[in-house]
Structure formats: structure tokens, C-alpha cells
Amino acid sequence: MSKMSFENHIMKQFDEELEEVRTRLMEMGGKVEQQLQNAVLAVTEADSALAELVIKEEKYVDEMEVDIDEACILIIARRQPAASDLRLVMMVTKAVNDLERIGDEAKKIANHAVMLAGESTSSQGYTEVRHMGKSVISMLNNALDAFARFDVEAAMRTIEEDKQIDLEYKTALRELATYMMEDPRSITRVINILWVVRSLERIGDHAKNLCEQIVFVVKGKDIRHQK
Amino acid sequence: MTKKPMTDSSNHLDKIKKSLSRRNRAEKRFRWYGRMAVFVGLAAVMVLFTDIISKGHGAFRITYVELQVTYDQDMIGVENLTDPAQLALGDWEALSKAALRNEFGDVSGRRDKRKLYGLISSGAGYDLKDRLLANPLLLGETENVWILADDDIDTYYKSWLDGEPYAARMSAKQIQWIDELHAQGKIRLQFNSNLFTRGDSREPEQAGIRGAVMGSLLVLILTLMLSFPIGVSAAIYLEEFAPRNRWTDFIEVNINNLAAVPSIIFGLLGLAIFINFFHVPRSVPIVGGLVLTLMTLPTIIITSRAAIKSVPPSIREAAMGMGASKSQVVLHHVLPLSLPGMLTGAIIGMAQALGESAPLLMIGMVAFIVDIPAGFSDPATVLPVQIFLWADSPERAFIEKTSAAIMVLLSFLIVMNTVAVWLRKRLERRW
Amino acid sequence: MTQAAPVTKKKPVSKTTPKPMQNLEITDHQATVGKCFADNAKMTMRNVNVFYDDKQAIHDVSIDIAKNEVIAMIGPSGCGKSTFLRSLNRMNDTVDICRVEGQICMDGEDLYSPKLDVVELRARVGMVFQKPNPFPKSIYENVAYGPKIHGLADTRVDLDEIVENSLRKASLWEEVKERLHQAGTGLSGGQQQRLCIARAIAVSPEVILMDEPCSALDPIATARIEELIEELSQNFTIAIVTHSMQQAARVSHRTAYFHLGRLIEVNPTEQVFTMPEHQLTEAYITGRFG
Numbered sequence: 001m002s003k004m005s006f007e008n009h010i011m012k013q014f015d016e017e018l019e020e021v022r023t024r025l026m027e028m029g030g031k032v033e034q035q036l037q038n039a040v041l042a043v044t045e046a047d048s049a050l051a052e053l054v055i056k057e058e059k060y061v062d063e064m065e066v067d068i069d070e071a072c073i074l075i076i077a078r079r080q081p082a083a084s085d086l087r088l089v090m091m092v093t094k095a096v097n098d099l100e101r102i103g104d105e106a107k108k109i110a111n112h113a114v115m116l117a118g119e120s121t122s123s124q125g126y127t128e129v130r131h132m133g134k135s136v137i138s139m140l141n142n143a144l145d146a147f148a149r150f151d152v153e154a155a156m157r158t159i160e161e162d163k164q165i166d167l168e169y170k171t172a173l174r175e176l177a178t179y180m181m182e183d184p185r186s187i188t189r190v191i192n193i194l195w196v197v198r199s200l201e202r203i204g205d206h207a208k209n210l211c212e213q214i215v216f217v218v219k220g221k222d223i224r225h226q227k
Numbered sequence: 228m229t230k231k232p233m234t235d236s237s238n239h240l241d242k243i244k245k246s247l248s249r250r251n252r253a254e255k256r257f258r259w260y261g262r263m264a265v266f267v268g269l270a271a272v273m274v275l276f277t278d279i280i281s282k283g284h285g286a287f288r289i290t291y292v293e294l295q296v297t298y299d300q301d302m303i304g305v306e307n308l309t310d311p312a313q314l315a316l317g318d319w320e321a322l323s324k325a326a327l328r329n330e331f332g333d334v335s336g337r338r339d340k341r342k343l344y345g346l347i348s349s350g351a352g353y354d355l356k357d358r359l360l361a362n363p364l365l366l367g368e369t370e371n372v373w374i375l376a377d378d379d380i381d382t383y384y385k386s387w388l389d390g391e392p393y394a395a396r397m398s399a400k401q402i403q404w405i406d407e408l409h410a411q412g413k414i415r416l417q418f419n420s421n422l423f424t425r426g427d428s429r430e431p432e433q434a435g436i437r438g439a440v441m442g443s444l445l446v447l448i449l450t451l452m453l454s455f456p457i458g459v460s461a462a463i464y465l466e467e468f469a470p471r472n473r474w475t476d477f478i479e480v481n482i483n484n485l486a487a488v489p490s491i492i493f494g495l496l497g498l499a500i501f502i503n504f505f506h507v508p509r510s511v512p513i514v515g516g517l518v519l520t521l522m523t524l525p526t527i528i529i530t531s532r533a534a535i536k537s538v539p540p541s542i543r544e545a546a547m548g549m550g551a552s553k554s555q556v557v558l559h560h561v562l563p564l565s566l567p568g569m570l571t572g573a574i575i576g577m578a579q580a581l582g583e584s585a586p587l588l589m590i591g592m593v594a595f596i597v598d599i600p601a602g603f604s605d606p607a608t609v610l611p612v613q614i615f616l617w618a619d620s621p622e623r624a625f626i627e628k629t630s631a632a633i634m635v636l637l638s639f640l641i642v643m644n645t646v647a648v649w650l651r652k653r654l655e656r657r658w
Numbered sequence: 659m660t661q662a663a664p665v666t667k668k669k670p671v672s673k674t675t676p677k678p679m680q681n682l683e684i685t686d687h688q689a690t691v692g693k694c695f696a697d698n699a700k701m702t703m704r705n706v707n708v709f710y711d712d713k714q715a716i717h718d719v720s721i722d723i724a725k726n727e728v729i730a731m732i733g734p735s736g737c738g739k740s741t742f743l744r745s746l747n748r749m750n751d752t753v754d755i756c757r758v759e760g761q762i763c764m765d766g767e768d769l770y771s772p773k774l775d776v777v778e779l780r781a782r783v784g785m786v787f788q789k790p791n792p793f794p795k796s797i798y799e800n801v802a803y804g805p806k807i808h809g810l811a812d813t814r815v816d817l818d819e820i821v822e823n824s825l826r827k828a829s830l831w832e833e834v835k836e837r838l839h840q841a842g843t844g845l846s847g848g849q850q851q852r853l854c855i856a857r858a859i860a861v862s863p864e865v866i867l868m869d870e871p872c873s874a875l876d877p878i879a880t881a882r883i884e885e886l887i888e889e890l891s892q893n894f895t896i897a898i899v900t901h902s903m904q905q906a907a908r909v910s911h912r913t914a915y916f917h918l919g920r921l922i923e924v925n926p927t928e929q930v931f932t933m934p935e936h937q938l939t940e941a942y943i944t945g946r947f948g
Contacts, residue, residue: 546793550780
């Protein structure tokens with residue numbers, strides 16, 4: 001997208017500020033992605049140490065959010081960005097929010113992973129988590145990738161992936177419901193799994209938001225809440 | 228970026244400091260040049276003024292001699308004081324001569340008598356006549372009258388009072404008489420009202436600048452009445468209405484050239500056009516006014532254009548933006564704002580015209596005119612020409628009169644320039 | 659509605675290399691993008707060309723100004739926006755070498771027709787200039803000048819009323835009512851500019867042209883003028899040229915972007931400042947040249 005160059009401002013400083021915000025957002029995305037991977041892995045491998053790590057690292061994600069938000073406010077105050085610059089800054093503040101929420105969800109997953117690892121060695125439900133986790137991780141990855149390249153087509157494709165995830169979520173819900181009916185003793189454990197799956201679905205939604213923001217930045221069109 | 232390391236900045240500072248004292252010295256020197264130039268100018272003006280004042284101040288006082296005059300009807304040969312024919316034929320000089328003989332009884336012989344009569348002004352008889360006419364009851368009476376002394380006596384008496392008697396044109400007898408008069412307190416200096424109330428005369432003691440002042444006034448009034456409206460209208464047209472093309476450029480160049488033309492050329496022009504072609508009588512204020520109008524027009528046009536140009540264009544735009552027509556813009560806004568400048572220009576032009584003599588020489592205003600002009604068509608002369616005439620006169624008494632006339636002219640110029648400055652200050656509006 | 663040619667079609671450019679500026683050079687016969695035309699047009703300009711001698715300052719500009727809208731004209735210095743504005747009330751007439759071609763109409767009446775008296779036109783299209791330029795007269799005289807020369811007031815009372823109303827509309831009345839007969843030039847810059855606006859609206863024009871009205875004012879005075887523009891737009895059609903993009907964003911309903919004498923884009927202000935259609939507009943308002 002030729003329009004999406006954030007360089008060549010008369011104020012070179014402005015170029016640098018925008019570039020920095022973008023880089024830091026990408027960094028944050030990478031961090032969040034890693035958190036998610038670790039959280040899912042902690043669940044499926046019943047690795048409570050990994051889960052603890054995810055919980056501990058969550059605060060870095062929060063710090064990044066605060067930092068990037070502050071940088072955006074400074075840009076708005078000092079540069080009064082307009083048009084594409086304005087859209088980028090607005091998008092970053094929103095994307096930061098979504099990423100932070102993804103980080104939160106990953107932490108929740110990690111919390112459940114700790115509980116799951118402490119309960120039993122049954123691997124019941126891990127398939128659903130592994131399966132859905134893979135989709136969600138891939139979706140987040142695609143979304144961040146699309147953002148890095150301001151690739152509208154990729155973003156649109158990624159948005160479509162969310163439907164797949166919703167479908168997988170429903171399937172998983174049904175499966176987990178049957179587990180609970182089959183074996184009432186496993187209800188506590190399955191509810192934990194349920195929370196994990198629920199978090200994964202939420203992460204999918206946030207990734208979708210991210211993609212919608214990309215479309216807004218590039219096209220200037222708001223495609224949220226459209227059927 | 229630069230090849231030199233950053234530590235050079237202290238080096239730079241040294242260099243700057245070094246050059247600083249040199250620059251300051253140059254600055255101070257420059258200021259002194261200016262002060263010296265001003266000083267030289269002021270000194271020149273001071274020398275000029277001192278010279279003129281030292282020479283001319285004496286002209287404001289003149290010598291009078293006190294004589295006992297009897298208004299003897301028979302001696303004058305006039306019976307009826309209301310009959311102009313008799314008055315004209317009357318032997319008024321006999322009155323003063325009798326008074327002199329009465330004063331110095333021992334004088335006999337034609338030459339001595341002539342010397343005696345030469346003590347007082349040759350116009351003294353007419354002064355006595357005026358005195359009698361003003362008060363007819365004096366007829367037949369005797370009174371003590373201060374009578375105007377002759378110019379030679381005046382010159383001698385003044386120089387004698389100053390301690391350096393100038394006796395070249397005096398006889399021993401006359402010197403003796405004056406000593407006598409002085410001893411009796413019958414000779415003294417009085418304010419010279421003649422200087423301001425009379426026209427020109429061959430007799431220095433009788434000569435005044437009234438005629439020249441009136442002439443100058445009439446000429447200036449005419450010049451102002453003609454050149455100000457014409458000049459201002461021309462300036463407004465050229466500045467506001469005329470299209471910018473080769474014609475207006477040509478006119479502009481020519482106006483600027485005209486301002487630099489020597490004034491005598493305007494005199495020749497006036498002679499050729501007004502006198503020879505239009506047959507305007509010579510020596511009269513009309514023709515003088517016309518010629519000086521031609522001369523001051525470029526000055527007034529140029530200063531008026533400058534004044535119009537100095538009106539900020541934003542005011543014009545504002546008025547035009549309000550829907551004012553071109554002439555409304557000019558009359559409501561440009562003219563009021565540029566008027567102070569125009570007036571100043573006009574006054575400076577007038578001052579220039581007042582001091583001008585060369586063009587007037589060409590149109591006959593250099594004539595010897597005794598009568599005080601009463602109108603634009605009476606023969607007249609003007610102050611600078613009068614100065615020129617007096618400076619050219621052989622009588623020694625005219626030297627101080629010349630300086631006195633110059634002082635009067637200068638004071639007129641100073642007053643006019645002061646009025647110009649005052650008007651400017653008064654009318655100038657800030658925007 | 660629009661003349662928009664498909665000039666904004668994005669060319670596939672390598673995603674990583676930034677777009678070089680040379681590609682932003684505009685070509686001849688480029689049509690304006692966006693919404694140039696309005697249904698309730700107060701003024702209509704069609705194919706307007708303005709020349710200074712042989713130099714063309716305005717190229718083929720067509721645009722409508724709608725009733726009671728505030729239209730802002732922005733663009734880099736020397737882009738012709740002021741020239742264009744001044745051709746709307748024929749202020750360019752005073753410049754000998756200036757020639758205007760094309761059609762400029764107000765309510766369907768050709769402003770450049772020889773039948774139209776420019777004095778009448780300027781009573782209908784008022785103007786406020788860059789530098790506050792009150793006449794060096796009293797505040798009262800300043801405002802009363804227009805009504806006086808156009809004979810709008812029959813009596814002194816009428817005139818007083820016009821002056822008061824105009825000053826009220828220009829939000830200046832409260833500040834100057836005690837000193838109406840003092841010099842207008844003694845006011846502060848912002849007050850002077852509001853006085854100039856009061857002077858302009860005293861003749862009840864239909865359109866007010868403003869040529870960078872705040873460029874000589876401090877931010878507070880600027881805010882007052884902007885507030886005033888907002889109020890005035892209830893009753894007047896306003897065209898404003900401004901160097902400040904933020905100002906255009908704040909006060910205008912539509913924004914027109916001029917570049918090198920061409921009208922590049924006209925769009926609702928909210929669109930221009932968030933997602934301009936044309937790359938040149940984008941580059942200008944994001945501070946990439948100007």
C-alpha cells in the first residue's frame with residue numbers, strides 16, 4: 001500500500017516518533033503471541049512452571065501498553081496528526097488495548113493451566129484446547145503480520161478465520177458438555193477447560209478487531225459491526 | 228559534519244572577541260563622523276546667522292533729531308488743508324528747513340546751509356505734512372518734533388555711538404552739529420517703523436520692506452491657490468486613477484525632471500508664455516504667481532504622490548472591500564490620510580517659492596517700485612528680489628537694511644517650516 | 659455529482675519502499691476529486707482561470723459554495739487560494755495585469771458580466787482581510803461606513819441600530835459600547851479583526867470572504883474569531899482561506915485543497931482530515947510538504 005508510508009514528513013522527528021510507536025506495537029504483539037503460545041502449551045503439556053512464567057510475564061505486557069499509549073498521546077498533543085497519521089495513531093491506541101486484553105486472556109489460560117496441572121493426569125479435553133489454540137495462535141500471527149505490512153487483503157482473510165474459530169469453539173463446547181454428562185466427577189476439570197476455550201475464543205475476537213483496525217488505517221473505512 | 232573538532236568553539240569565541248573590540252571602535256568612530264558632520268553644519272548656520280544678525284540688527288533702529296517746528300501757513304503756501312491740489316504744491320520742506328535754521332542760527336552760506344539741510348532726511352517735509360494732516364489744529368502752532376535723520380547721519384551716529392565713527396561722507400560742520408545735538412539730547416535712536424511700513428525708496432532711511440512683503444504675500448497666495456489644487460489633483464490622478472503605461476511613465480519621468488530644472492528656466496518660460504504670448508503685464512504678482520506655480524508644481528506633485536503612496540494599501544482594500552467606489556476610496560480615506568504629507572509638501576514648496584528670485588528677475592519683478600502693491604495686478608517686487616536690489620545699492624546704509632531684510636525673510640521661512648512640522652504632527656493619524 | 663476521474667486509483671507499489679515524492683507531481687488536465695458541487699449552491703464557479711499577465715495563477719477551477727456553509731480553502735503558499743478568493747468579489751479588478759476567465763455566478767447571476775456594478779457586488783460579498791485593517795476613524799465610523807456609502811440607513815437612529823447590531827453579531831458590542839467614538843485602531847489585534855468583521859456584516863452581505871483572518875492573531879483571539887465564524891454561518895455563507903489546517907478543520911464544513919493553482923480536492927472537512935481522497939491532500943495535511 002503506497003499510501004501507508006509513514007515517512008517523508010517535513011518534521012523528521014515526526015517520522016521517527018511514528019516509526020517508534022509502530023515498532024513498539026510490533027514488539028508488544030510478539031510478546032503477546034509468545035505469552036499465548038506458552039499459555040496454550042502450559043495447558044496441553046500440564047506444565048505449571050511454564051504457566052507461572054506466563055503469569056509473571058504478564059506485567060511486561062501491561063507496561064508496554066501504558067508506554068505505547070503515552071507515546072500516542074504525546075504524538076497527538078504535539079503533532080496534531082491528520083489523515084493517515086491520525087488513523088495510524090488511533091489504530092495503535094486501540095490495537096494496544098486489544099493486545100493487552102489478549103495478554104490478559106493468556107494469563108487467565110495460564111491460571112487455569114496451573115489448576116489443571118494440579119488436578120489429575122487425565123488428558124481429556126486437551127485435544128480441543130490444542131486444536132483451537134493452534135487456530136487462534138495462527139490467527140493472531142496473521143493479524144500481526146498483516147499489521148506489519150499494512151496488508152488489507154491479509155487482514156480481510158484473517159477476519160474470516162475468526163468464523164472458523166467460532167465454529168471450533170461451538171464444537172468444543174458441545175464436546176466438553178458431553179464429557180461433563182459422561183463423568184460428573186470431571187465437571188470441575190472440564191469447567192477449567194471450558195474457561196480456557198472461552199479465553200481462546202475471546203482472543204480470536206481481539207485478533208479480528210486488530211484486523212479491522214488495519215483496514216481502517218489503510219482504507220479509512222470502518223468495517224466494524226458490519227454483516 | 229564538520230571536519231574541525233568541536234573544541235574549536237573556544238577558538239571561535241576568541242576570534243569573535245578579538246574582532247569585537249575592533250568593531251566597537253569602528254562603531255564609535257562612525258558615530259563621531261556623524262557628530263562632526265552635524266557640528267560642521269550647525270557651525271556654518273551659526274556663522275551665517277551671527278553675520279547677518281550682527282550686520283542687520285542696527286537697521287531696526289534709526290536716528291531721529293528733535294527740532295522745534297512751527298507750522299507756518301505762509302511758509303508752506305497752503306490755505307486750505309482739505310484741498311489736495313494745494314497740498315501737492317505746498318513747500319513742505321520749508322518747514323523742516325526753517326526748523327533747522329532755527330536750531331542752528333549761526334549757519335550762513337549756501338554750502339553750509341546745504342550741509343545743514345542734509346542733516347535730516349529729504350523726506351522729512353512729507354512726514355511733517357502727514358503729521359499736520361492728521362492733526363489740522365497744529366496749523367500755525369509750534370511743537371517739538373523728532374524728525375528722521377539723513378542716512379549718512381544715521382550711519383555716522385550709530386558708528387559713533389559704537390565708538391568707531393564712520394565719517395567718510397560727513398563734513399566737519401556736520402560732525403560738530405551732531406555733537407551739539409547729542410550734548411543737548413536732541414539726537415537719538417528710535418525703533419525704525421519705516422522699515423516695516425514703507426515701500427522701497429532711493430533714500431535708505433525712507434526705504435522699507437512693506438512693499439516687498441506684500442508682493443511676496445500676493446505672489447505666494449496666488450502660487451498656493453494655483454499649485455496646491457493642481458498639484459494634488461495631478462498627484463491623485465497619477466497615483467490612483469491613471470493606468471500604468473508608457474504614457475504615465477513618460478509623464479512621471481518628466482515631472483521628476485521638471486523638479487530638477489534650474490528655476491531661471493521657469494522665469495524664461497514665464498516670460499515667453501505669459502508675458503509675450505498671453506500679454507500678462509510684467510512685474511505684477513499674477514505673472515510671478517504663475518511662474519512660481521510652474522516651479523513648485525513638480526515639488527507638490529512629487530511630495531503629494533509620496534504622501535498618497537504612504538497610505539497603507541490595506542486601507543484602500545478595506546474601503547474597496549466595503550464597496551466604496553474609486554473616488555470614495557480616495558476622498559474618504561486616501562486624501563484625509565495623505566493630507567498632512569501633502570500640506571507639508573505644499574508648505575515646503577511655498578517656502579522654496581518665497582525664497583526664489585531668479586525666475587522673477589526674468590519677468591520684471593526686479594523693478595524699483597515705491598508703492599505698496601494692493602492687488603494682484605499692481606506692480607510689485609518680492610523679498611528676495613528686494614534683498615538683491617538693496618545688496619546692489621551703493622549707499623552704505625543699505626548694507627544693514629539688506630541684512631535686516633534677510634532676517635525677515637529667514638524668519639518667514641522658519642515660521643513656515645515650523646508650521647509644516649506642526650501641521651504634520653497635528654494631523655498625522657496613526658494606523 | 660462529482661467530476662472525480664479515477665485518478666486516485668492506487669498503483670501497486672512495493673510495500674516496503676516509501677512512495678517517492680516525485681510521483682506526487684500533478685499532471686495537466688487533472689480533475690478535482692471529491693464533492694465539488696452542491697444542491698443549494700450560493701455561488702457557482704465553472705472553469706475559472708486567473709492570469710497575471712501570461713502567468714496562470716488558477717487553472718480551471720470548478721466548485722460550488724453552498725448556502726450557509728463555511729468552506730475552507732487550504733494549500734501551500736502560492737497555490738492560488740487567495741487569488742481565487744479575491745476573484746469572488748472582483749478584488750482582483752484593481753490589479754491591472756490580472757485577468758479572470760470562466761464563469762463565477764452568485765444566485766445564477768454572472769459576477770463578471772459588464773452589466774453588474776462592482777460596488778453592488780461588494781455590498782453583497784463582504785471581505786475580511788489578513789491583517790486587521792480598520793479605518794483610522796472611530797469604532798462607530800468604521801461600522802457605519804458601509805451603510806453610509808450604500809445609503810442603508812435613513813436616519814441617525816437607524817444607523818445607530820445597524821452599528822449596534824453589527825457589533826453584537828461580531829461579539830464586540832460589550833467590549834466597545836462605552837467607547838464607540840474612540841479610534842478603532844486603538845483596539846487589540848483580535849478586537850480590530852472583529853471590528854472588521856462587524857464592518858463587513860454591517861451591510862448585510864450574503865457571502866463573507868475571509869482571507870487568512872487569524873494569521874496575525876494570537877490563539878485566544880483566533881479562538882474568538884473561530885467561534886464567531888461558527889455563529890455567523892447561521893446567517894451568512896462564508897469562504898475562508900487559511901494557512902492553518904487545524905483552523906480549517908475546526909471551523910469549516912467543507913474543505914477545498916489547492917495545489918499549484920489547481921483545485922485538487924473538495925470534500926466534507928471531516929473526511930479531508932481523516933481520509934482524504936487525493937494523495938496530494940494527504941501529503942499536505944499530514945505535513946509532508948507545504
